[in-house]
Amino acid sequence: MPKIVNHQKRKEQLAEAAWRVIRREGLEGLSVRRVADEAGMSLGSLRHYFDTHAELLAFSMRLVSQRVNERIEQLPFTGDARRDIEMIIAQLLPLDEQRLAEAELWLAFAGKAISDPAIRKMSLEMHDELYNGFRRMIDSLILNKLAKDGIDAEQETKELHALVDGLAVHRATFPERVREDDLMRIVSHHLNRLFKN
Amino acid sequence: MPKIVNHQKRKEQLAEAAWRVIRREGLEGLSVRRVADEAGMSLGSLRHYFDTHAELLAFSMRLVSQRVNERIEQLPFTGDARRDIEMIIAQLLPLDEQRLAEAELWLAFAGKAISDPAIRKMSLEMHDELYNGFRRMIDSLILNKLAKDGIDAEQETKELHALVDGLAVHRATFPERVREDDLMRIVSHHLNRLFKN
Numbered sequence: 372m373p374k375i376v377n378h379q380k381r382k383e384q385l386a387e388a389a390w391r392v393i394r395r396e397g398l399e400g401l402s403v404r405r406v407a408d409e410a411g412m413s414l415g416s417l418r419h420y421f422d423t424h425a426e427l428l429a430f431s432m433r434l435v436s437q438r439v440n441e442r443i444e445q446l447p448f449t450g451d452a453r454r455d456i457e458m459i460i461a462q463l464l465p466l467d468e469q470r471l472a473e474a475e476l477w478l479a480f481a482g483k484a485i486s487d488p489a490i491r492k493m494s495l496e497m498h499d500e501l502y503n504g505f506r507r508m509i510d511s512l513i514l515n516k517l518a519k520d521g522i523d524a525e526q527e528t529k530e531l532h533a534l535v536d537g538l539a540v541h542r543a544t545f546p547e548r549v550r551e552d553d554l555m556r557i558v559s560h561h562l563n564r565l566f567k568n
Numbered sequence: 569m570p571k572i573v574n575h576q577k578r579k580e581q582l583a584e585a586a587w588r589v590i591r592r593e594g595l596e597g598l599s600v601r602r603v604a605d606e607a608g609m610s611l612g613s614l615r616h617y618f619d620t621h622a623e624l625l626a627f628s629m630r631l632v633s634q635r636v637n638e639r640i641e642q643l644p645f646t647g648d649a650r651r652d653i654e655m656i657i658a659q660l661l662p663l664d665e666q667r668l669a670e671a672e673l674w675l676a677f678a679g680k681a682i683s684d685p686a687i688r689k690m691s692l693e694m695h696d697e698l699y700n701g702f703r704r705m706i707d708s709l710i711l712n713k714l715a716k717d718g719i720d721a722e723q724e725t726k727e728l729h730a731l732v733d734g735l736a737v738h739r740a741t742f743p744e745r746v747r748e749d750d751l752m753r754i755v756s757h758h759l760n761r762l763f764k765n
Contacts, residue, residue: 397683399596475682482679484741485672486594491741498742529738529746530731530754537734541726544681544688545695549726557727564761 382420385410386431390476393431398479398490403427425489432480432493435473436500439463443504452517453566456508457559463501463535464554465542474543505532512565519567527565534561579617582607583628587673590628595676595687600624622686629677629690632670633697636660640701649714650763653705654756660698660732661751662739671740674733702729709762716764724762731758 388410392401403424407417421427442462448455465471477497484491506528512518518527538557541549585607589598600621604614618624639659645652662668674694681688703725709715715724735754738746 393683395683397596397680399594400683478682479679481737481741482676483594485675486590486592486597495742495745498738498745502745526750526754526757529735529750530758533734533738533746533754534727534731535734536737537730537732538726540678540733540737541695541730544678545692548692548695548699549730553723553726557723557730560723561727 378420382430383434385412385417385420385427386434389427389431390435390472393479394472394475398483401428428490429493432476432490432497435476436497438469439473452511452515453562456512456562457555459504459508460535460558461555464539464558466551466554471543474539478540478543501536502528502532505535509565517567518565522565531561534558575617579627580631582609582614582617582624583631586624586628587632587669590676591669591672595680598625625687626690629673629687629694632673633694635666636670649708649712650759653709653759654752656701656705657732657755658752661736661755663748663751668740671736675737675740698733699725699729702732706762714764715762719762728758731755 385406389401389406392405392409396405401424403417403421404414406427407414410417417427421430439462443459446455446458446462448458462470465474480490480494480497484494506524509518509522509524509528509531513522513524535558538549538554542551542554582603586598586603589602589606593602598621600614600618601611603624604611607614614624618627636659640656643652643655643659645655659667662671677687677691677694681691703721706715706719706721706724706728710719710721732755735746735751739748739751
């Protein structure tokens with residue numbers, strides 16, 4: 372493996388160790404020392420990849436979005452707008468262990484975004500990326516004349532975005548209250564109302 | 569003022585000082601010493617009201633729900649189901665400084681609920697209380713034959729609950745992205761779909 376690839380791969384392994392620390396102990400449990408321990412690496416070796424706590428945190432947060440985007444790019448799109456939209460949204464909801472981890476991390480970041488300006492800035496990037504994704508879905512429904520007449524793309528996007536994030540928070544935090552099969556059933560029911568009959 | 573009332577009032581003032589610390593510094597910034605400082609009280613005096621950090625935190629979390637409930641009980645209900653439901657939901661969304669504080673606190677608690685069992689337990693109580701409130705709204709629509717035929721009360725409740733919490737998170741965290749007047753417009757648009765035409 373070329374050295375540059377190995378370097379990137381090692382950074383991702385350290386970010387995944389950071390994810391485990393955050394999920395177990397919350398964001399305030401995160402320190403470069405804890406992550407080095409979690410990854411079975413010396414603090415000196417970790418410093419070869421991340422100079423500061425802030426760099427490690429920023430990389431770990433961005434890797435969450437990157438993993439979601441990679442999965443979405445690899446989806447077997449069908450050209451059927453309804454099925455394609457449901458496939459994308461399913462990648463954003465905690466429907467397996469990987470997606471549960473992402474939802475828990477997103478919630479930990481959101482919970483600190485108000486009191487921590489650096490986390491807020493990165494959370495806003497994630498928020499905007501998601502918003503833009505939902506907006507493209509709604510715009511494609513309108514463009515392809517699949518949406519009910521007269522729908523307001525901006526309002527519908529904000530509603531769908533809030534619904535999906537709210538469902539992810541509820542399922543990640545209270546799995547005994549919101550079942551896994553509730554998630555796509557509720558999303559699908561919501562989409563029914565946007566599509567022409 | 570009788571001593572017992574004074575005692576309760578002082579506890580609420582300390583909880584409000586705890587809210588300010590949590591909003592400014594996050595939940596991990598909370599300590600009995602920080603709250604005593606914030607309230608301009610000695611640590612010894614604070615201990616007269618709360619023995620432990622856990623007691624102070626539990627009281628502060630429960631006071632959030634209690635304040636929301638008090639406001640809802642005092643609403644000038646009209647008997648018009650649509651207007652009454654919108655009035656209640658408006659009390660749950662960050663539409664003024666008090667409600668913004670509540671949304672920020674709720675988000676800070678939710679962000680720690682996954683990694684902290686005590687916070688999780690109290691967050692679940694808040695979640696259930698809200699769920700039950702939304703369920704009563706949906707049930708009353710069905711009972712009064714105002715809802716569209718064939719709606720599933722449990723699924724509709726979960727959807728409305730996720731939508732309102734998602735909107736509260738978005739507005740509290742990214743006020744530059746979700747405007748204040750988006751909130752009730754989106755809720756009202758969603759309710760339109762539940763009501764018979």
